[in-house]
Amino acid sequence: NKIWVVIPAAGVGVRMQADRPKQYLPLVEKTVIEHTLECFVGHPAVAGIVVAVSDGDPFWAELMATTLATQRNLYTAPGGRERADSVLNALTYLTDTLHIPPETGVLVHDAARPCLSRQDLNKLLAAGYMEAAGAILAVPVRDTMKRAQADGAHISHTEERNGLWHALTPQMATLGVLQAALADAWQKGLAVTDEASALEYAGLHPILVEGDARNIKITRPADLALATFFLRDVAG
Ligand code: CTP
Ligand code: MG
Numbered sequence: 672n673k674i675w676v677v678i679p680a681a682g683v684g685v686r687m688q689a690d691r692p693k694q695y696l697p698l699v700e701k702t703v704i705e706h707t708l709e710c711f712v713g714h715p716a717v718a719g720i721v722v723a724v725s726d727g728d729p730f731w732a733e734l735m736a737t738t739l740a741t742q743r744n745l746y747t748a749p750g751g752r753e754r755a756d757s758v759l760n761a762l763t764y765l766t767d768t769l770h771i772p773p774e775t776g777v778l779v780h781d782a783a784r785p786c787l788s789r790q791d792l793n794k795l796l797a798a799g800y801m802e803a804a805g806a807i808l809a810v811p812v813r814d815t816m817k818r819a820q821a822d823g824a825h826i827s828h829t830e831e832r833n834g835l836w837h838a839l840t841p842q843m844a845t846l847g848v849l850q851a852a853l854a855d856a857w858q859k860g861l862a863v864t865d866e867a868s869a870l871e872y873a874g875l876h877p878i879l880v881e882g883d884a885r886n887i888k889i890t891r892p893a894d895l896a897l898a899t900f901f902l903r904d905v906a907g
Pocket of ligand 2: 682
């Protein structure tokens with residue numbers, strides 16, 4: 672039961688304020704996205720990878736012509752306006768172009784998360800195969816959580832922290848179920864910031880798999896230093 676991996680990589684990285692989208696910035700001897708792909712390439716459970724990129728993305732074209740040129744089962748799909756659109760485009764590529772059956776497992780992972788460990792990936796896969804509703808990596812919230820008043824400046828009250836989690840990626844689901852859930856949420860104009868939220872709208876309750884907090888999303892400049900530290904640490 673091999674799974675397919677979808678990598679949304681069509682963001683522009685506004686908050687990173689760099690000269691290129693953050694997934695193409697240098698990080699420990701290669702680019703961010705090459706680290707991201709590395710976790711899945713050659714994994715025995717992975718059938719293939721579809722990366723959603725912006726139309727005419729020169730950085731992706733360059734990688735596909737050089738370091739990724741010999742990679743088998745690596746495909747490119749068109750990116751979309753929002754992350755969810757990019758993911759939906761990649762899923763459509765899987766069903767319509769590659770004719771992957773809807774009961775196949777898919778795993779969606781941000782291009783901007785280069786520090787995913789094989790251990791966490793395997794933990795998610797083990798849970799995902801057992802759970803028809805889907806599964807995501809997540810970490811429990813550590814700080815005290817405050818709800819702001821309507822003015823956005825004063826505290827209204829403290830939220831119960833117990834039971835609150837940060838949603839990470841990868842997020843795993845069945846191809847047909849996720850595709851239908853995302854398409855439905857899109858049609859209804861619902862806010863979808865991760866795959867699980869689309870599944871939740873469809874009445875499903877994906878399982879929370881506790882992951883490593885080092886699986887950060889590169890968002891702001893300081894995150895590159897953190898990722899460098901984590902990657903070097905993992906490498907010994
Ligand atoms: N993404 C995508 N298509 C979009 C927007 C985002 O595929 N239309 C991808 C990004 O490339 C990234 C992941 O979704 O790998 C998480 O999004 P985010 O961290 O918000 O990346 P950006 O949108 O690039 O950054 P920013 O919001 O700061 O512009
Ligand atoms: Mg964004």
